[in-house]
Amino acid sequence: MEIEAQIRTAIRDAVNRPSRKPFHWGGLTGYEQLEAIAQALRTEPLEGPETSYLQRLVVPVDRAVEKNRILAQDLGEAHNWLVRIAECLRYPPSSFPASDTLASLTSEQVKGEMEALLQTFQPDLKRRPAQAALYNAWHHLWRSWSPDLLHCYDISGLPPDNLKMESLFGQLRRHQRRISGCKSTRELRDFGQCQVLFLADSEDDLLQQLRRVPLAEYQARRRCLAEAEAPRQFLRRLHRDPRGTMRSLVNQHAARRATLASSTGLPP
Numbered sequence: 001m002e003i004e005a006q007i008r009t010a011i012r013d014a015v016n017r018p019s020r021k022p023f024h025w026g027g028l029t030g031y032e033q034l035e036a037i038a039q040a041l042r043t044e045p046l047e048g049p050e051t052s053y054l055q056r057l058v059v060p061v062d063r064a065v066e067k068n069r070i071l072a073q074d075l076g077e078a079h080n081w082l083v084r085i086a087e088c089l090r091y092p093p094s095s096f097p098a099s100d101t102l103a104s105l106t107s108e109q110v111k112g113e114m115e116a117l118l119q120t121f122q123p124d125l126k127r128r129p130a131q132a133a134l135y136n137a138w139h140h141l142w143r144s145w146s147p148d149l150l151h152c153y154d155i156s157g158l159p160p161d162n163l164k165m166e167s168l169f170g171q172l173r174r175h176q177r178r179i180s181g182c183k184s185t186r187e188l189r190d191f192g193q194c195q196v197l198f199l200a201d202s203e204d205d206l207l208q209q210l211r212r213v214p215l216a217e218y219q220a221r222r223r224c225l226a227e228a229e230a231p232r233q234f235l236r237r238l239h240r241d242p243r244g245t246m247r248s249l250v251n252q253h254a255a256r257r258a259t260l261a262s263s264t265g266l267p268p
Helices: 002-015 026-043 049-067 069-088 099-103 107-120 129-149 163-180 188-199 203-210 215-240 242-264
Strands: none
Touching: 002 026, 002 049, 026 049, 026 069, 049 069, 069 107, 069 129, 107 129, 163 188, 215 242
């Protein structure tokens, strides 16, 4: 009975496997685990009354494996293509320790490889839903954001993601909440950079890291970020204070008209 309970635990774990995307898919791993359980149960001779429970148990396990076999194959193929996309982007960098190769890599080279890979990926969109979802998301993302995804290959010291930065500021926020007892962490906007300095080995080390990115390039990216955030910030102000927001817009429009009139000599 203890062994049968362990088998039930293994089956329950397989069908409720959590997912950690993008490189670890719980459903695919769970199916492989369930398939291994079914193979193990079939290899043993299930005869006699002492194996009656296992004889009944192997039937729904086999049925679940056969029912999801095609979907699992589709999902496995989509995962293989996702790994190929990551290899094309040389991501994560820890998987590519050859620093010389990454240093000589350019955004144009990555763009050419990615577009060639896009042309190669031609799944059956009607019969392969997992690959179809990857195909649609991949093409949409590449068409919409490809110019903004490849700066890390041209700017020295720019990481391909902001995971470490998010982790660092998450630690700072948790620390701020713990020492203040307040949920809000707006104070980090004023002195968060000082706490980052405390975490650096030295001030020279911090300055060296900051100077890897040219100042003009940094300012240009900050302007792009501000322009991208402007529509969302406008909607937030509009939702919170529609009357004041619209009054501000009308006043800005009037001020702009007056400026243009004074520069052209025409009445506003």
